[in-house]
Amino acid sequence: MKESISPKERIRKKREFSLIYKKGNRYRGKYFIIIYLPNGGSQSRLAVVAGKKIGNAVKRNKAKRWIKALYRRNKNLLEDSTDLIFIAKENIFKAPWKNLQKDYAKAIEHINQKQSM
RNA sequence: UGGAGUGGGCGAGGUGGUUGCUCCUUCUAAAAAAGAAGGGGAGGAAAGUCCGAACUCCACAGGACAGGAUGGUCGCUAACAGCGACUCCGGGUGACCGGAGGAAAGUGCCACAGAAAAGAUACCGCCCUUCGGGGUAAGGGUGAAAAGGUGAGGCAAGAGCUCACCGCGCUGGUGGUGACACCAGCGGCACGGUAAACCCCAUCCGGAGCAAGGCCAAAUCGGCCCUGAGGAGAUGGUCCGUCUCAUGGGGCGGGUAGACCGCUUAACCCAUUGAGCAAUCAAUGGGUCAGAUAAAUAACCACCACCCGCAUGAAACAGCGGGGACAGAAUUCGGCUUAUGACCCACUCCAGUCC
């Protein structure tokens, strides 16, 4: 299993963001919020939002990197191809790596169940 | 040994493994996509956006006004509110640090207190007196600030009225590119403070900003041009013809999404030599060092080094637990300012002790 994220696997256009915000479902995790929408394509896609509330530029980048790493490491968990927007919360910097992984696994499980129904 | 001053260096600690991101080159190959190999990949402040430029577009005969910025002198620089050296003033025992045009061009302001806050009709006072008035500014108290200061002479009482020293101003000389310094003489000296109040003087300044600007260009709507058989209407007594409207086909230019250029080789960096007190400049040789766009440097693990705490101990090693700042390029440079853990280096000052 490859663990890369190529440009095709990212959400980049403002129009696409608006669509997902409008029609997608939300899951509130402990350290982040996920907005997800099945896209019917061949690949899942990803975007991370880290707002100004979280901190300065260094902190925002760090949050993005962590969430991207989570996604890469656990690509195979997701069953259907889905567009995902992650919104990082402030407490993400206090979390140990293992808790983040648990929280992520729980979130993906939740999404899989919802979509198979 | 302790305390302090100035300037500078380094700053995701190092090595390895697994998995990843971005750009360039070569190859798979003829192009795109994809893959493989090799190489490059954050900072001293990248930050705040406080100044100054480069670059691009717009405006522009020339001159004047308005508005803004700067402000000791000389130098450096592409430019600057920057930097260097020097001058004067103020602070500090000292190393050192901070400040800087003009108040005699004019206007304004100086609360309260005080007689008076500025070219003094002087409140109390002192002295003289023909009792009408006159001469004074030593002393008093107020205030942030009170009309040169101290001492002596002098006088009715006093006063730069006179003298000495200090301060201030003017003139001349000498030294210095200059700010200014030193020396001599003269004036006796009514002429505060505030220009980060208006202002005056000198110097500089057109506006907007890479979301600048350029180039290519879907879909849709509308515009213009060409054109086909037929349709409707107008002209006409009717047909042909001509004109208008709707429609089919083709083309054109503007322009949106989007793509590309701008986009990284530059007032660049390093070394040596020379000029200069220095900032800096010159010559020679070498180097290429991020270019992303929902936005790249990371995640996890192991070991080693450093620091802190715990416990043992005379001390150290081993052990356990924890820690490593401020902070992320976005057109590019030169500065300023602010944030910053640990460590290191150079020079200097003060105090104590010893030799």
Next chain:
RNA sequence: UGGGAAGUCGUCCAAUGGUAGGACACAUGACUCUGGAUCAUGGAAUCGGGGUUCGAAUCCCUGCUUCCCAG
């Protein structure tokens, strides 16, 4: 990324460089059988740090926060 504006009691606004004021809100008391309204009294602030000045909310530097504009 670039360009601009503003910070005064809890809130909304005032204030020539000279004692920071008003309204609403809050607290206490009076009035009332009680509450409201009314009356009286009181507390509470110049975004932080420097500088100029005898004296700064105001003038000058420098940071911080908030808001607006440009696709």
